[in-house]
Each structure stands twice: as C-alpha cells, then as structure tokens.
Amino acid sequence: MGKLLVVALVGIAAALVAERLLAFRNRLNASREVAPVSLPNCQLIKGIEAGSEDIDILPNGLAFISSGLKYPGLKSFAPDKPGEIFLLDLNEDNPRAVELRISRGFDLASFNPHGISTYVDKDDTVYLFVVNHPHQKSTVELFKFVEDENSLVHLKTIRHDLLTSVNDIVAMGPDSFYATNDHYFSDFILMFLEMFLGLTWSNVVYYSPKEVKEVASGFYSANGINISPDRKYIYVADVLDHSVYVMEKHANWSLTHVKTLQLDTLVDNLSIDPHTGDIWTGCHPNGMKLFHYDPENLPASEVLRIQNILSEEPVVTRVYSDNGSVLQGSSVASIYEGKLLIGTVFHRALYCDL
Secondary structure (H helix, E strand, O other): OHHHHHHHHHHHHHHHHHHHHHHHHHHOOOOOOOOOEOOOOOEEOOOOOOOOOEEEEOOOOEEEEEEOOOOOOOOOOOOOOOOEEEEEEOOOOOOOOEEOEEOOOOOOOOOOEEEEEEEEOOOOOEEEEEEEOHHHOOEEEEEEEEHHHOEEEEEEEEOOOOOOOEEEEEEEEOOEEEEEEOOOOOOHHHHHHHHHHOOOOEEEEEEOOOOEEEEEEEEOOEEEEEEOOOOOEEEEEEOOOOEEEEEEEOOOOOEEEEEEEEOOOEEEEEEEOOOOOOEEEEEEOOHHHHHOOOOOOOOOEEEEEEEOOOOOOOEEEEEEEEOOOOOOOEEEEEEEOOEEEEEEOOOOOEEEEO
16 A cells, blocks of 8 residues: 555656646747748847847937846856947947946946846936846846946946846836846746746836835746836736736836737847837747757747737737847847847847848
C-alpha cells in the first residue's frame, strides 16, 4: 500500500510538472514562426551594437535610446561594458547615434538601463527617467537633458520597497511616474519559478514623492507601459499573456481595468503616436528563442500597429517582421514623421520608411 501511494504521488507530481511545462511553452510561443514583412529603405543605426531596449522620442524628433541591458537569462553582446543612453536626431537624413555624457558622481560602472520615459516641463526642461538595474537591483534614475552639451545631469536615484523588479516606466510629472514590475521576485531562480508556475504576481506601481502605491495587479509579467495622448488611459503590455491592458486613470492616480486586447505574440514596450493615438509595439514572436539564444536559430523580430484600441474591433497590423537575420529580439517600435525606429533587447536598431 505504501509503495502504491509513493507511485501515485510521483505520478501526480510528474503530471503537474508536464502540465506546467506545456503551459510555460505556450506562454513563450515556443513553436511560433513568422513570415517576413519588409519595409523600404531600412538601415541599421551605426554605433548601436549591444541593444536598444527602449526608445522615447521628443516632439522635436530627438530620440533617446537605452542600450546595454544585462538581464538575467538573456543574451548580452557586451556583458562587461556599462550601459549607455544614446541620442538620435530623426530630422537628419542619416541619423547617427550619439552617446550622451552623464554628469560626474553617477555610478557609470554599474549602469544597466532598461525602460525609459521623458517628461517635458512647462519651462521646456526635459527630464529623462531611466529604469536601472545596478548589481541586478531596481532603481529609477532621474536626469535632466542638456541639449547644447549632449549630456544628462543626474538629479536623483529613486528606490522603494514597491519598486522591486522594474521593467518600464511612464512619466507623469517631473518626479512622478507609473512603473511595471515584471516579476514579484528579483532573484533569478525565483523569477524563473514564478514564470514556470504561471504565477500572476506582477503589478503596476504609482510613484510620487508624496505617495507610492500599487495600482494594478494580476499580471503574468507586466512589461511595457504608456499613456494615451489625452492622458485618460494607461496601456500595459503583459508579455507572457500576449496582451495589452487598457486601464482608466483617475484623479487619485488609481487605475481601473477597461479591456484587454489579446494578441498572438509576446508584447514588449509600447509607443504611442501622439497624433493618432495608435499603439506601436516591438514584439517577440517566439520567446523560447529569446531566452535560449542559439546563433543557428535566432530570435525573430515583429512590429505591430494597434489602431482604435478603445473600439469594439481594434485593427492590428503586422508592419514588420524578420527571422533574426537582420534584427534580433525587437523590444520597441516608435514612429516620427513617416519613419519607424525599431529597438532590440540586446542587438541593434533599425530605421525604416513607412
């Protein structure tokens, strides 16, 4: 009887592991391949070789790019090199990446930038918020952009117990923001178990000097975050749920769920067309290839455009896709004046005509 019980328990455990493994593979889209969709006049941006994980474009066409992310479980082509913030002037015919100089006193050696967001104050001061992972911790660095000097002046480092595993950020003011925590845990092994078991413990946090609070929860892995042009709605990408959540923003900064748009790809960062309100997103068609890097089977890239997300029938268009031969692991897509700038987690950046 005792042996039968042991066999039964082992069988149940094996069945549970097999079910979790299948669900995990499904969340990673482990079997998905994409057909190529090309765009005209594409060029790789010179100087960006180790990622362009997030991009934020000012109304005047200056684009900030975070580069050099070292993230647990993901490839890095420059593991010993500190991260960088690049500037790209999209008004130029052949824009080139310029590394922004960061003011003295900031710890450049451990700089590991992830998501970014800009805020332009009433006096035209440009603030750049950067998610940073020094020593695999999570902080938010606040900089002031000095255009004449191509430099960033570091103003302060923000830490908080609710900002545990920050992925992306959207600025609400000169010192306030919403941020996504892509995992509950910050330890790599526990992060993996969290993903493998399918725990929905990821969340969104609102931060200001006066108040810090959780405003949304129940995500597999909250990733990209952005705001509608009328500033009424917050959009959150759940990369492992293949979806974009629409949240209504209230006067007290709380969020309520409005709808969820289900997609067939792993949605990373979200960019908003300020004129139309369209959502542009860099996606991972097959997350298994992203996490298990194989130079013989490269992670693909995919860009989606989402129109009229608040309507009953949003229009989703695959604008660009590549099998990794040109661009590996797309994470963001932003537009400016009929041009598309595509960034990647750890590879290069591509600039195309639409």
